[in-house]
Amino acid sequence: MTTPTTKSGLEDVVVSTSEICFIDGDRGRLLYRGYDIHDLVDHASFEETASLLWNGALPKRAELENLRKALATQRRLPPKVLTLLRSLPRKSDSMDVLRTAVSLLGIYDPDSGDDSREANLRKAVRIQAQVPTLVAAWSRIRKGKAPIPPNPRLSLAGNLLYMLFGKKPSPLAEKAMDTALILHADHELNASTFAARVTVATLSDMHSGVVSGIGTLKGPLHGGANVGVMRMLLEIGDVDRAETWIKNALAQKKRIMGFGHRVYNTEDPRATHLRRLSEQLGREAGELKWFEMSRIIERVVNAEKGLHANVDFYSASTYYTLGIPIDLFTPIFAVSRVSGWTAHCLEQYSNNRLIRPRTDYIGPEFPQTFLPLEQR
Numbered sequence: 001m002t003t004p005t006t007k008s009g010l011e012d013v014v015v016s017t018s019e020i021c022f023i024d025g026d027r028g029r030l031l032y033r034g035y036d037i038h039d040l041v042d043h044a045s046f047e048e049t050a051s052l053l054w055n056g057a058l059p060k061r062a063e064l065e066n067l068r069k070a071l072a073t074q075r076r077l078p079p080k081v082l083t084l085l086r087s088l089p090r091k092s093d094s095m096d097v098l099r100t101a102v103s104l105l106g107i108y109d110p111d112s113g114d115d116s117r118e119a120n121l122r123k124a125v126r127i128q129a130q131v132p133t134l135v136a137a138w139s140r141i142r143k144g145k146a147p148i149p150p151n152p153r154l155s156l157a158g159n160l161l162y163m164l165f166g167k168k169p170s171p172l173a174e175k176a177m178d179t180a181l182i183l184h185a186d187h188e189l190n191a192s193t194f195a196a197r198v199t200v201a202t203l204s205d206m207h208s209g210v211v212s213g214i215g216t217l218k219g220p221l222h223g224g225a226n227v228g229v230m231r232m233l234l235e236i237g238d239v240d241r242a243e244t245w246i247k248n249a250l251a252q253k254k255r256i257m258g259f260g261h262r263v264y265n266t267e268d269p270r271a272t273h274l275r276r277l278s279e280q281l282g283r284e285a286g287e288l289k290w291f292e293m294s295r296i297i298e299r300v301v302n303a304e305k306g307l308h309a310n311v312d313f314y315s316a317s318t319y320y321t322l323g324i325p326i327d328l329f330t331p332i333f334a335v336s337r338v339s340g341w342t343a344h345c346l347e348q349y350s351n352n353r354l355i356r357p358r359t360d361y362i363g364p365e366f367p368q369t370f371l372p373l374e375q376r
Ligand code: ACO
Pocket: 009, 190, 220, 221, 222, 223, 225, 254, 255, 256, 257, 258, 259, 260, 261, 262, 305, 307, 310, 311, 312
């Protein structure tokens, strides 16, 4: 018998090849299908980015138009899914709601039961179209309001804001949301993508893969950190208190949400853009407090712990300034990551082998003598 080796948290363990995403953690580089994230932010839309992730190449004009149309015309939710949302306790956790509702979407999906590549591509587009509607519908239904029907003339980012607030977003707000969606779209074998791949590697269906991804993204060490960041900013409350507050937190060995990363040893390239967006939106709103507070926290955490801000740090103040309710921050992360999860599911199906690692057994010595119930 060979002695198994373990690596806590699978750190640096390479478990598969992939053509989708490359991260250079030392240089702070992130590329989707070979395209630098900075170029995608500067030149592409979220729809183009999703197409790139799914198909492996940037879409030609007609392909992009077809995708936009497919996304825009499939935004409506099956009535039974809306009925489910209305039946849930209004205080339900938004990620729990999203996970439950995507599960139901799988049952009503027109391609349910068909796991061919063509059907899975259609499912990827459909889930991508429906998840923003789910998030926005839940944000209204839990307040006793009617969901705002999607507007097929708006971009995915613009329509998401429209369905949340009932009015067309400003060009800066739409651009900020589009950029945030591009930045969150994929990140190699992060925990939720790994979960999605493990799920579909059993040849389970794509909705199950996405449900696994949502459940995994929810945790505060992963996508849930953006909520933790905003709660921290609100607790600090004032720019003047930020430095002392964060120094105290560090002295108490508290984990500061939005800092640190398993792969990046330098600035997370996504944080660079979100920092800029947080500032721009703050200026437009005439409220720079959250940005300024974030800058102080970033400086102190970097100086004292050598930790850098990750994607979740500035997305918090960015979303808050956009007016998004705090508990929808992680669902909005999921809106974007659907593109990455489904791209990875497609790749997993195309060259599948069951993912089934081992543990190094450190339990009781064996064989133990079995004692009947009455003798224990
Ligand atoms: N605040 C304070 N200390 C930290 C932080 C942090 N945010 N992150 C890491 N550290 C410290 C740890 O306490 C530990 O110190 P020690 O060796 O003295 O005990 C050391 O850095 C290594 O930390 P690990 O938890 O072992 O690092 P790991 O690679 O497992 O964790 C993680 C990475 C989970 C992202 C971690 O940095 C963290 O908890 N960050 C806060 C949560 C967060 O922002 N998550 C979002 C990540 S991005 C994303 O998932 C989309």
